[in-house]
Amino acid sequence: MSDEETFDASAPNVIDLRGVSKTYGRGEAEVRALDRIDLTIRRGEFTAVMGPSGSGKSTAMNIIGCLDQPTAGSYRFNGVEVGRLDRKQRALLRRHYIGFVFQGFNLLARTSAVENVELPLIYRGLRQSERRPLALKALERVGLAGRAGHTPSELSGGQQQRVAIARAIVTDPAVLLADEPTGNLDTRTSEEIMDLLVDLNTSKGITVLMVTHEPEMAGYARRVVEFLDGRIASDSAVLEAA
Amino acid sequence: MFFETLKLAVQAIRRNALRSFLTLLGIVIGVSAVIAMVTIGNGTTVKVQEEMAKLGTNVLFVRPGQWGPGRSSATAKQFNDRDVVEMREQLRGIRAVAPLAQMSATVVYGNESRSTGAIGTDASYIVAQDWELARGRNFLDGETRSGQAVCILGKTVQEQLFGGEESLGKRIRLSNVSCEVIGTLEPKGESGFGTDRDDVVLIPLRTYQRRIAGNTDINRITVSALDGADTSKVQADIERLLRERRGISGGEEDDFGVADMKQIADAQAVTTGILTMLLSAVAGVSLLVGGIGIMNIMLVSVTERTREIGIRLAIGAQESQVLMQFLVEAVTLSLLGGAIGVALGLGLAGAVSVGMQIPFVFDLGIVLIAFVFSALIGVVFGYFPARRAAQLDPIDALRRE
Incomplete structure (x- = not known):
C-alpha cells in the first residue's frame, strides 16, 4: 500500500470486526478485555459506543484506530485485512483514513493551535505554503478562526478539544474516532462539541465512532452499541433490523 | 522532507528551551574543559622547553649523580x-x-x-x-x-x-x-x-x-x-x-651527569608530560560528568516525550519519521553545544596563555576527540530511548504519563 493507493471505497462497511479478542497478560493474570466481538460500521454512520469502564469499549476503539492490535480475530478496514498490514502500512492507514479525538486532547504542549493542526499534514508531506491554509480552514470549521496562534495552555478545555477535532479532520479522513471527547468538559461545552461532531457527520459525510459513558452524549448518535465485560450487550442497529 | 524534519527538530528544541539549554550546557562544559586544560598543559610544556633551549647548547652542566627527575645529586660523591x-x-x-x-x-x-x-x-x-x-x-x-x-x-x-x-x-x-x-x-x-x-x-x-x-x-x-x-x-x-x-x-x-640545557629540559619534559596527563585526566572526568548529564536529560526527556511520540504516531507519523526527528534534534544540540564548547575552550586557553605568558598550542586531536565524544553521547542517548518509545504500539506510548 503506497501513499497514493486507495482502499476499495465501494465496500459498504468501513469497519468490519469478526471474532476480535484482546487479552492482556498470561496464565493466571490473563485479562480478557475483548471477547470475540463482531461489529460492522457502515459508511456515514454516527455510532456511540457505551458501557461501564472496563467493558472493553476503549480497547475496541484502539483496535479500530490501529493504535493497538487484536490478539485474535479479523479486522477489515474498507475491505482490507488490517492484520496483514505491517507497522508502516498501519501508520499510512492512520495517516490517510482515520482522525483521532482523545479524552485528554493530546495536543503538543507549547505549540500553537495552527501548528498542532498542521502536524498530520507534515507527515503527509505537504509544504508549509500548502499546509497553513488547510489548517486555518479546519480551525475556522471548528469555530476557532481567531485562536490560531494560541498554545494549548492559553485555551479552555472546550477550545483545546476543538483544536484536536480540527487536527483530526484536516486530512479529510473517512473515519473520525472519538474516545470520550467530552469526558473532561462541562455540559454546555460538551453539547457544543457534540453539535460539531454531528455537523461533521451530516455535512461532510465523515463516519463517526464515539466512545462515551454519558447517555446524553450518546443521544446525539443515530446508533448506540453497548459493551459489557468484553462483549457487545446490545446494538440499536440490530434491534431495529429485528 | 529533510528540511521539514530539521524544522520539526528546531521547533522541538525551542519548545523545550530549558531542557535544551541544560543539554547544551553539559556538552559545552565537557568539551570546553577538556580543550582548555589540554591546550594550557601543552602550552606549559612548550614554554618550559623554549626557556631551556634559550640557555643554549654550548654550556654543559656537570653534577654528581645523574641528571633527571627524581635523581639526587646530594648523596653522590x-x-x-x-x-x-x-x-x-x-x-x-x-x-x-x-x-x-x-x-x-x-x-x-x-x-x-x-x-x-x-x-x-x-x-x-x-x-x-x-x-x-x-x-x-x-x-x-x-x-x-x-x-x-x-x-x-x-x-x-x-x-x-x-x-x-x-x-x-x-x-x-x-x-x-x-x-x-x-x-x-x-x-x-x-x-x-x-x-x-x-x-x-x-x-x-x-x-x-x-x-x-x-x-x-x-x-x-x-x-x-x-x-x-x-x-x-x-x-x-x-x-x-x-x-x-x-x-x-x-x-x-x-655516578655523575653531564648535560646541556636541552638535555636537562628533555628530562624535565617527562615531568611536564605527567602534568599534562594529569590535567587531561581531570578534563576527561569533566567530559564524562558532562556526558552523564546529557545522558540523564536525554533519558528523562524521552520518557517525558513518550506521549508526544504516541501522538505523532497516532496521527500518521512513521516510526522512522519520529526517529529521524529525534536524531536530528540530538545532532543539532550536540553540534551546537560542541561548537560553543570548542570556542569557549579555546578562548579560555587563549586568555590563560596571555595571562600566564605561555604559548598557545592548538591541538586539533583533542578538539576532535572532545567534540566527537560529546556529540556521540548526545546522539546515542537521544536516539536509543526514542527508538524504544517509537517501537511501542501507539496506544502504549499514548498511555505513558
Whole structure:
C-alpha cells in the first residue's frame, strides 16, 4: 500500500470486526478485555459506543484506530485485512483514513493551535505554503478562526478539544474516532462539541465512532452499541433490523 | 522532507528551551574543559622547553649523580678542586670551566636582610654563564687563591639590600662572613623552572669552602665550549676524564651527569608530560560528568516525550519519521553545544596563555576527540530511548504519563 493507493471505497462497511479478542497478560493474570466481538460500521454512520469502564469499549476503539492490535480475530478496514498490514502500512492507514479525538486532547504542549493542526499534514508531506491554509480552514470549521496562534495552555478545555477535532479532520479522513471527547468538559461545552461532531457527520459525510459513558452524549448518535465485560450487550442497529 | 524534519527538530528544541539549554550546557562544559586544560598543559610544556633551549647548547652542566627527575645529586660523591684543574688542563675546545658550590644563606646589610643563594666560585663563572657585570669588577685570581672576603651581588639582592643606594665598596654580611661588594650583575630573570636567577651572592670558592660550607666540596662544574666547538665531543671528553678520576670501571654506570640545557629540559619534559596527563585526566572526568548529564536529560526527556511520540504516531507519523526527528534534534544540540564548547575552550586557553605568558598550542586531536565524544553521547542517548518509545504500539506510548 503506497501513499497514493486507495482502499476499495465501494465496500459498504468501513469497519468490519469478526471474532476480535484482546487479552492482556498470561496464565493466571490473563485479562480478557475483548471477547470475540463482531461489529460492522457502515459508511456515514454516527455510532456511540457505551458501557461501564472496563467493558472493553476503549480497547475496541484502539483496535479500530490501529493504535493497538487484536490478539485474535479479523479486522477489515474498507475491505482490507488490517492484520496483514505491517507497522508502516498501519501508520499510512492512520495517516490517510482515520482522525483521532482523545479524552485528554493530546495536543503538543507549547505549540500553537495552527501548528498542532498542521502536524498530520507534515507527515503527509505537504509544504508549509500548502499546509497553513488547510489548517486555518479546519480551525475556522471548528469555530476557532481567531485562536490560531494560541498554545494549548492559553485555551479552555472546550477550545483545546476543538483544536484536536480540527487536527483530526484536516486530512479529510473517512473515519473520525472519538474516545470520550467530552469526558473532561462541562455540559454546555460538551453539547457544543457534540453539535460539531454531528455537523461533521451530516455535512461532510465523515463516519463517526464515539466512545462515551454519558447517555446524553450518546443521544446525539443515530446508533448506540453497548459493551459489557468484553462483549457487545446490545446494538440499536440490530434491534431495529429485528 | 529533510528540511521539514530539521524544522520539526528546531521547533522541538525551542519548545523545550530549558531542557535544551541544560543539554547544551553539559556538552559545552565537557568539551570546553577538556580543550582548555589540554591546550594550557601543552602550552606549559612548550614554554618550559623554549626557556631551556634559550640557555643554549654550548654550556654543559656537570653534577654528581645523574641528571633527571627524581635523581639526587646530594648523596653522590662531590667534585673537588683537582677535578676542575684537570678539566681545565685536559679539555680542548672550551672557553671556561667554572666550579660552583652553593647553599642558601642569609645576607645582611644594615637593617635589611634576606635569604639568598650563596655561590662559591671564581672569575670563570660569569664567563661560563655568559653573564655580564653591571658595575664594578670580577674576582681577581689573587682573591680567589687566598680566599678574600669580597662578593658580587645579583640584581635582586642588590635592590633588596641597597635600594637606590651605592653598593660598591660597602660591606655586607653573608652567613657569618663580612665581605666587601666589588661588583653587581646584570639581571638575568627567571629560569625555566621558575626560580629567580638574580637572587644570588657570588663569593670566591676558597672563601665559601673555608668560612661557610666548612668542606672542600664542589657541587657543580659549568663548562662552556668555544663557539663552533663540537659540544658532544666535549661532553664525551668530560665523561671519560671524570670516570677515570672517580675510578669507575668499564661496566659501571656514571655516578655523575653531564648535560646541556636541552638535555636537562628533555628530562624535565617527562615531568611536564605527567602534568599534562594529569590535567587531561581531570578534563576527561569533566567530559564524562558532562556526558552523564546529557545522558540523564536525554533519558528523562524521552520518557517525558513518550506521549508526544504516541501522538505523532497516532496521527500518521512513521516510526522512522519520529526517529529521524529525534536524531536530528540530538545532532543539532550536540553540534551546537560542541561548537560553543570548542570556542569557549579555546578562548579560555587563549586568555590563560596571555595571562600566564605561555604559548598557545592548538591541538586539533583533542578538539576532535572532545567534540566527537560529546556529540556521540548526545546522539546515542537521544536516539536509543526514542527508538524504544517509537517501537511501542501507539496506544502504549499514548498511555505513558
